[in-house]
Amino acid sequence: MPNPESAPSTTTSDGRSQRWNGHKAERRDQILVAAVTAIRQGGAEVGVKDIAERAGVPRSVVYRLFGDRDDLDEHVRIRIISELMTRLTPVLSPEGTVGNAVTRAVETYLGWIVTNPHLHRFLAAGSKRAATSSTSVSEARTAVAEQVSRLFASSIERHGGAADIAEPLAFGLVGMVDNSVNRWLGRGMQPLTADELSRVLQRWIVHTIVVAMADVGVDVKEQTPVIDLFGPAPK
Incomplete structure (x- = not known):
């Protein structure tokens, strides 16, 4: 035994x-x-x-x-994205006016990039093994767009409109900002300064939101309080 x-x-x-x-x-x-x-x-x-x-x-x-290096790089991207999202996620919950909310989001994102240009270039470069960006970067971009899409959908539905435009509107805005910033960074933060780029992006975003929401019957202006969009629907 x-x-x-x-x-x-x-x-x-x-x-x-x-x-x-x-x-x-x-x-x-x-x-x-x-x-x-x-x-x-x-x-x-x-x-x-x-x-x-x-x-x-x-x-x-x-x-x-x-x-291998590609595996290491993907885990590094996940770590960088986590750092960025820790800064960005809180400002995607809108407060104040529509203009205030857009300003906070754009300034927070651009502020992180200006402070960490090498990290952003590393994210934008994507995987050396794949022709497209890495899975983690794509998922993070999608997560941001989906959060914005839910905000638009909530506002449109509360005001009796059809929320079909919410997703393309959100993804279009995120894509515009992402592509504009990547090009600006790739040109050595030229020809605009960071403050100038921030201001034009804010204007483009607000104007796009105003026009898109008007198409579905929601009256939005830069000075509109966020509570008017996401609070109880008007009677």
């Missing part, structure tokens, strides 16, 4: 596995923090060697935890 004391301990094995998984997660986080810092300071072309040195680990550990 086997000696119970000599049998492998499931509890011990599980504890060792949990410690190892925790160590791996800590190392991965350490590497991602180092990668974001390296890109923020030196640009998107930073090498794995520099990232490993900043993280204080051998380069072989980076590849063991992430597989």
Whole structure:
């Protein structure tokens, strides 16, 4: 009969596995923090060697935890997007007037880009392996557009209109801002200054909202209080 004391301990094995998984997660986080810092300071072309040195680990550990550079880059993009969305999500909940809400959203987004141009270029470059942008970047852009779409749909429905335009309107606005900013950044933040670009984007967004909402019977102006759009429908 086997000696119970000599049998492998499931509890011990599980504890060792949990410690190892925790160590791996800590190392991965350490590497991602180092990668974001390296890109923020030196640009998107930073090498794995520099990232490993900043993280204080051998380069072989980076590849063991992430597989290859494309896998590492996608996880870095997810980390950058998380940082951006932490800043952006609160200002997508409109307050004050329509103009105020648009100003906060545009200024927050452009402010983050001006402070972190290398991070934004890294996101815009997408995956080297794929012809299109990365899945994480596409999903983040879609999430923002869908949140804006729900706001438009809510307002239109409260005022008795058909909300069919809400989604194309939201995705069109997000695409306009994204493409305009990417082109501006690609030209070295020229020919407009950041403040000038912010102001024209705000005007374009407000004017587009005013015209689109008027088409479905909702009267919107730049000075319209948000509560009038998303509060109880007028009787």
